[in-house]
Amino acid sequence: MFKKLITALTVGSLCVSATAAPSVEEVASFAGVPADAVRKAISEATLQQSIIDTMQKPYEGKPWWQYRKLFITTSRINAGVRFYLEHEKTLTRAEKTYGVPPEIVCAIIGVETFYGRNMGTWKVLDALYTLGFHYPPRESYFSKEFGQFVKLATREGWDYDTIKGSYAGAMGMGQFMPTSYLEYAVDFDGDGHVNLFESIEDAIGSVASYFRAHGWKQGHGIFYPAYVKTPEAAALTGQEWNLTGYDLVRSGVSTKVNLDPDERVRLFAYAMEDGSDSYGVGLDNFYTIMRYNKSPLYARAVYELSEFIRTEHDKVLLEQGIVVHPEGRRP
Numbered sequence: 001m002f003k004k005l006i007t008a009l010t011v012g013s014l015c016v017s018a019t020a021a022p023s024v025e026e027v028a029s030f031a032g033v034p035a036d037a038v039r040k041a042i043s044e045a046t047l048q049q050s051i052i053d054t055m056q057k058p059y060e061g062k063p064w065w066q067y068r069k070l071f072i073t074t075s076r077i078n079a080g081v082r083f084y085l086e087h088e089k090t091l092t093r094a095e096k097t098y099g100v101p102p103e104i105v106c107a108i109i110g111v112e113t114f115y116g117r118n119m120g121t122w123k124v125l126d127a128l129y130t131l132g133f134h135y136p137p138r139e140s141y142f143s144k145e146f147g148q149f150v151k152l153a154t155r156e157g158w159d160y161d162t163i164k165g166s167y168a169g170a171m172g173m174g175q176f177m178p179t180s181y182l183e184y185a186v187d188f189d190g191d192g193h194v195n196l197f198e199s200i201e202d203a204i205g206s207v208a209s210y211f212r213a214h215g216w217k218q219g220h221g222i223f224y225p226a227y228v229k230t231p232e233a234a235a236l237t238g239q240e241w242n243l244t245g246y247d248l249v250r251s252g253v254s255t256k257v258n259l260d261p262d263e264r265v266r267l268f269a270y271a272m273e274d275g276s277d278s279y280g281v282g283l284d285n286f287y288t289i290m291r292y293n294k295s296p297l298y299a300r301a302v303y304e305l306s307e308f309i310r311t312e313h314d315k316v317l318l319e320q321g322i323v324v325h326p327e328g329r330r331p
Contacts, residue, residue, distance in 0.1 A: 022132075022133075022139065022140065022143040022144075024038050024039055024042070026143075027132075027143050027144065027146060027147040028147060030144050030147050030148075031144070031147030031148050031150060031151045032151065033147060033150050033151045033154065037150050037154065038146075038147060038150055041125060041129075041146070041149075041150045041153075041160065042129060042133070044125060044160055044161075045123075045125045045126050045128075045129035045130075045160075046123075046126050046129070047126075047129070047130050047134055048122070048126050048127070048130045049130075050167075051122065051126070051127055051130045051131065051167045052130060052131070052134065052135055054167045055131070055135065055138075055167070055168075060295040060297050060298060062297070063271035064270035064271050064272065064278070064297055064300070065270075065271060065272050065273040067297045067301065068297075068300075068301060068304070070301075071110075071111050071301040071305060072301060072304055072305055072308070076110055076111075076114065076305065077305065077308045077309060077312060078312075079110065079114065079115050080103075080106045080107065080110045080115065080305065080308075080309040080312075081309055081312045081313050081316060083106055083109070083110070083115045084102055084103070084106050084309060084313045085313065085316065087200055087201075087204060088102070090188070090200070090201050090204050090205075091105060091106070091204055093188075093205075094188070094204050094205050094207075094208040095208070097205070097208065098205075098208035098209055098211065098212040098216075099208075099212055099216060099218035100207070100208040100211045100212060100216050100218070101306075101310075102310075103306040103307070103309045103310035103313070104211070104289075104302070104306050105204055105207045105208055105211075106306065106309050107302045107303070107305040107306035107309060108174060108207050108292065108302055109173050109174055109203060109204075109207065110305055110309070111298070111301055111302055111305060112170075112173070112174055112175040113172075113173050113174075113175060115173070116173040116200070116203070119164065119165065119171070119172060119173065119175070119197065120164055120165040120166040120167070120170070120171070120175075121164055122164060122165060122166060122167050122169075123160070123161065123163070123164060124149060124160075124163045124164065124165040124169050124171055124178075125149065125160040125161075125163070127165065127166070127167055127168060127169040128142055128145050128146040128149050128169040128178070129146060131168065131169070132144075132145065132146040133146070142168075142169070144179070145169055145177055145178050145179060148177075148178035148179045148181075148182060149169065149178040151178070151182065152178045152181055152182055155182075156193070156194075171196060171197070172185075172195075172196025172197050172203060172206075173196055173197070173200070173203035174196060174203050174206060174207045174210075176196055176206065176210075180210060181194070181196065183213075184206060184209045184210040184213055185202065185206040185209070186202065186205045186206050186209045187202060187205075188201045188202045188204060188205025188206065189201035189202055194206070210292065211288055211292075214288050214291040214292070215284060215287070215288050215291070216285055216288045217284055217285055217288075220283065220284065220285055221257065221283050221285065222282070222283060222285040222286050222289070222303050223280055223281065223282050223283065223286045223299075223300065223303045224255040224256060224257055224259075224280060224281050224283075225255065225256070225278070225279070225280050225281075226248075226253050226254065226255050226267065226279040226280050226281045227253070227254045227255070227279070228252070228253055228267075228279045229252040229253075229254075230251075230252055232251065232252075233248075233251045233252045233253050233267075234269065234277070234279070236248065236251055236253065236267045237267050237268060237269045237279075239266070239267070240266055241264055241265075241266045241287065243264070243265050243266060243267065244261060244262055244263060244264060244265060245259030245260050245261045245262065245263050245265055246261035246262070247265075248265060248267060248281065249261070253267060253279075253281070255281055259281070263283065263284070264283075264284060264287075265281050265282065265283055266281070266282045266286070266287070267279065267280075267281055267282075268280050268281075268282060268296050268300070270296075270297075270300065280300065282296075282299065286299055286303065289302050289303065
């Protein structure tokens with residue numbers, strides 16, 4: 001089977017050794033598309049070195065106090081409230097259909113693209129080709145996404161040159177990768193097409209669809225600030241999701257709620273500007289946010305933004321004489 005060999009690359013201070021990228025046949029087989037379709041897509045793609053450079057400096061490499069300032073801003077909160085108010089019927093329908101609260105959907109779209117304003121300027125074809133065939137650390141993942149993009153573009157009748165997204169190949173208001181677009185995006189406006197670029201209804205429904213498919217628990221808690229009393233308790237941050245509520249309580253970690261002793265939880269430490277750590281406990285719904293983006297920084301930013309949006313949205317309704325009684329969340 002033909003293998004496309006990738007020569008050694010030096011990216012900044014990163015030295016990447018030579019390796020073999022997945023073959024055209026492998027990519028085509030995984031996606032279930034003809035090999036000729038993959039070859040044609042490759043022939044139209046252009047290697048973008050700047051994408052490889054950007055992969056070395058992601059936002060998630062920042063400490064929490066710097067990362068937070070990028071997303072928890074007055075402008076993003078206010079835009080989120082406007083988005084909520086303008087699309088409340090659709091958000092409510094999505095909640096009834098998938099069980100995901102409106103503020104979470106708003107926060108995802110807000111963090112990802114500032115409510116559709118910044119959906120990316122890279123040709124998705126170039127991004128996935130560059131990372132799938134010229135970036136050995138992630139070739140396995142991105143080459144599969146390249147094949148899935150070929151499948152998606154064929155299904156939707158897209159011209160490769162017109163589809164723009166992030167440097168990682170994510171698309172639309174919710175920044176779906178091709179596999180997620182194929183598996184979880186929904187035609188929520190009922191027009192017979194799934195359009196995450198222009199249909200706000202499709203974007204809202206698709207984010208909610210993704211969350212339900214990845215284990216969102218309606219009415220359950222997400223994240224709680226935690227008080228950590230001892231170095232031994234702080235060390236639990238290294239246990240990832242191998243903890244229960246009982247483990248935390250036994251170790252002296254406390255929160256404002258009584259955690260279910262049997263529930264899976266994770267203790268997080270977030271670096272603050274003064275050099276201290278801010279601790280928090282993530283529950284299963286926080287894990288679901290991390291299925292969208294695995295960074296704990298991202299998940300906390302989404303959670304905090306959602307809380308601000310919900311609070312400010314309810315204030316607007318109250319000023320209009322509409323009293324909101326938010327449903328409480330079980331830990």
